[in-house]
């Protein structure tokens with residue numbers, strides 16, 4: 001028996017993919033980001049479900065993910081959106097990945113491989129992460145033209161703050177810069193087939209950013225990029241239902257009586273305010289249940305909330321169950337997800353650990369088993 005495990009709902013993933021398909025229409029390629037172990041949900045199993053539900057492309061960050069997917073028999077188009085070291089380019093091409101490019105050196109090295117490669121040129125429009133500035137385009141195109149094996153398959157960029165703002169001025173500026181870059185490529189005779197910049201927030205809030213290809217991540221897993229995005233969508237009357245796909249479960253490893261004044265865990269940071277009972281659970285920060293949740297998190301047992309008391313340890317946490325009768329060894333505990341009428345959301349856990357839902361699900365240790373459920 002596992003100490004903790006994830007249950008991933010196939011039905012939720014499928015309904016999320018279908019919701020995005022309905023939003024963008026049938027003529028727009030739906031690429032889904034499965035980097036970060038499918039945002040913590042489990043790379044291979046989840047990729048298969050997403051493809052079956054209608055995803056056209058999978059976006060990965062690194063070559064090792066392409067290796068895993070191809071080894072598992074996934075034949076779908078893969079778009080590598082992270083950095084591919086020059087020494088790994090041949091492997092990426094042999095694994096039939098489309099490649100995001102933004103360096104002269106990468107284009108030159110891909111050209112020398114003399115194998116057909118689909119390039120997606122990334123444009124710097126204001127995020128100041130990956131991307132080629134508009135004034136660098138002539139040099140990039142000059143190098144590109146030298147190599148007959150290279151195909152300009154796509155042009156891309158990435159928004160900086162769409163999910164953080166009600167006012168989308170900066171995103172609209174980025175979109176204008178992106179269109180300028182496209183026109184420059186068109187004038188140079190290299191108009192790429194695909195144009196893409198829409199993440200989940202843009203797919204929902206900015207239809208003009210769909211072009212003919214969107215790259216969504218968090219939404220496919222049933223989570224909103226932010227509370228601001230959710231409110232902006234409601235305000236704009238955009239109707240899309242996202243259903244969280246992930247539940248993280250564990251079991252009770254010990255129930256014990258404690259006296260009033262008992263000091264709980266490392267550092268004695270919690271003093272029992274009453275005589276009562278606590279449960280010890282076999283998960284900790286090694287598993288991705290971060291230490292910031294010490295004296296802050298909650299879990300669900302018998303459909304009731306139990307507060308985390310004391311510090312989160314490497315492999316264990318303690319919770320107060322004085323108010324929950326009849327808890328016994330190996331009773332099921334929910335760390336993220338629903339139990340009866342109660343729910344611990346990834347957003348609640350994020351708020352309690354000073355981060356965002358993306359990090360909450362992605363940080364769940366890869367060693368923990370993921371089970372697909374109906």
Ligand SMILES: Cc1ncc(COP(=O)(O)O)c(C=O)c1O
Nearest residue numbers: 033081158199200215216217218
């Ligand atoms: C380049 C790129 N495109 C798309 C996405 C998907 O973003 P989201 O999960 O907000 O939909 C990401 C995620 O970080 C990304 O880095």
